[in-house]
Amino acid sequence: MFSVTVRDHIMIAHSFRGEVFGPAQKLHGATFVVDATFRRTELDDDGIVVDIGRATDELKAVLADLTYRNLDDEPAFAGQNTTTEVLCRTVADRLADRVHAGGLGAGARELAGITVTLHESHIAWASYERSL
Amino acid sequence: MFSVTVRDHIMIAHSFRGEVFGPAQKLHGATFVVDATFRRTELDDDGIVVDIGRATDELKAVLADLTYRNLDDEPAFAGQNTTTEVLCRTVADRLADRVHAGGLGAGARELAGITVTLHESHIAWASYERSL
């Protein structure tokens, strides 16, 4: 199995509902360093999983709809906590939609899966892995 | 599959028995930067795998029994080498015991597995992965 990973980041405000979150129930924020991994069983004729430049552009496009805002005000997240785990799934699912729409090229239809990791600090991160 | 990882560290002395270890047969030491990963198929109602604060506390509790000591003197390791790999398993198994005892909350009983990685330097690390 082959994979390619590209990294970018978002800077957001949000708050959580639920006693388990303690002080994070108050409005606070985070920089999430975002790693998007694309997996594929065999390489294409160019010798790649996906073009790293193109993968970087697609990730940037997905993150543009999340960064520099208060996620508590985003209709897409109404009624749910925008935890690191939930945001991993959101980014992975939106990347999957772009793959299916051809955003990473025709060859990307051979991709086996996507994993997205969000680093919320130097001591904590979360991941979501899905097939395509 | 979702996962959450938290990081902490220990600083220990130890020595190894066996010619394969060369100079590490002498008493020396290590800082192990410890990453504990908790895996789960679906998120709980709060949108999390485990609470990151609680996971951090449980990891700290497990590491408190290992750090700032000479592992050659610890009865728990009598007769075996405290290699990076062995310590990964020790930390993972002790975290699993705490999960089963309810230390990460009732929801943590849905956890699928734990992976523990110990970084012994900027150029070498080991991992142990187990189910729950």
Place this chain on the structure above:
Amino acid sequence: MFSVTVRDHIMIAHSFRGEVFGPAQKLHGATFVVDATFRRTELDDDGIVVDIGRATDELKAVLADLTYRNLDDEPAFAGQNTTTEVLCRTVADRLADRVHAGGLGAGARELAGITVTLHESHIAWASYERSL
């Protein structure tokens, strides 16, 4: 010259006033990984600049007044942008106050200066350096 550095982090929401900030004029947030460096010309009798454990505790105490909140609502920052640079100075000045108040022990009065670095992402950080 000797120095000791300890690392911790904060997670805050804020917004900026000024066209130069572009999309960061909207409410957003950041994880700041915070490095506090203590400088000293000569070591004390124990062979240290400051005790790393004590430095870690003092930094944590300073950061407790900043983390998990919306800095736009903090009276201490009324009328100014809480840029990465401004927050570096805030953390450094508050650490200096604690040094002067004896929080790092009598020996810490020999400290020559403090530098605070805040990493706002994997590709951007700021620092403020001051004497004591």
Place this chain on the structure above:
Amino acid sequence: MFSVTVRDHIMIAHSFRGEVFGPAQKLHGATFVVDATFRRTELDDDGIVVDIGRATDELKAVLADLTYRNLDDEPAFAGQNTTTEVLCRTVADRLADRVHAGGLGAGARELAGITVTLHESHIAWASYERSL
């Protein structure tokens, strides 16, 4: 499952054929930070997956045939792009050959698999995973 990872690097020149590569079609270069991971179901009698020193030596030997050269001139890569993904496979396959030849000791025949990751920058990396 246990694993051990060791890190080294190579510094090479190369160029790519194919429009998808854009400016990388011109002769350029890369530092690849190389992580080689060895996996094993159970530890050996010494409590290890492989000796970290020996794994480091074998990785260095494999990389010695790749570093400080223009990969466009290497017969081993004639007719194919030396993408990050292709180089991951090359390093993994050559390590596998060394394992089979006994380079990591008799015990290494119990290894289950190898994963090789090449980091081409702070924002992009690729991996190849194979069984043994």
Place this chain on the structure above:
Amino acid sequence: MFSVTVRDHIMIAHSFRGEVFGPAQKLHGATFVVDATFRRTELDDDGIVVDIGRATDELKAVLADLTYRNLDDEPAFAGQNTTTEVLCRTVADRLADRVHAGGLGAGARELAGITVTLHESHIAWASYERSL
């Protein structure tokens, strides 16, 4: 003293003349992760050293003239080795020219100096520091 640092990278081919360079006399290559630090005694009215977005854009513009090429063919480097140290100075001097030309805004004329660090691997880097 305040500073702001932004990070980007280049991927180049080159070779060195001089016995001291050993195998690096052959055509090889490097990824240089580039950190550009801007220093200033006092913050401007917005509370910044320079806008991080603008600094990132200026660094990217300087690096666009260096990346994805064989530096042995660049007239700007004729007759000199493009060592990590020389490239640090090149990037710093070109950034200084842009500051003087107003590329970072009128306020940037208050900058005290620039430091550029190029990381050539996980175990080696170089820096050049100059005043403005």
Place this chain on the structure above:
Amino acid sequence: MFSVTVRDHIMIAHSFRGEVFGPAQKLHGATFVVDATFRRTELDDDGIVVDIGRATDELKAVLADLTYRNLDDEPAFAGQNTTTEVLCRTVADRLADRVHAGGLGAGARELAGITVTLHESHIAWASYERSL
């Protein structure tokens, strides 16, 4: 001012005397990731501060006398705590001796100074800076 930095590491056991050290008074250990920085006002005729390969070799030679041992048993440290700060000075002074003895070549006599940083974990490090 130019500088070049190379990285290596040591793995040692030791204990501290003095109440300020708390649990670190017991025999424990550390991995120290060691960064040695060489500073110079102007580059030599080859365009370098020092050859990175040669600097790496000299650092390795200095660290060979420290790694894989219990520093409590080393006569060189009798009567003093081998704190991170003290070890920074030891490594810097021994590198300076080697520079003066010609170990980095005749050109290295133009070096202005050395800084040594020891990282004891992902959240704490110390430095010592001296002239040559």
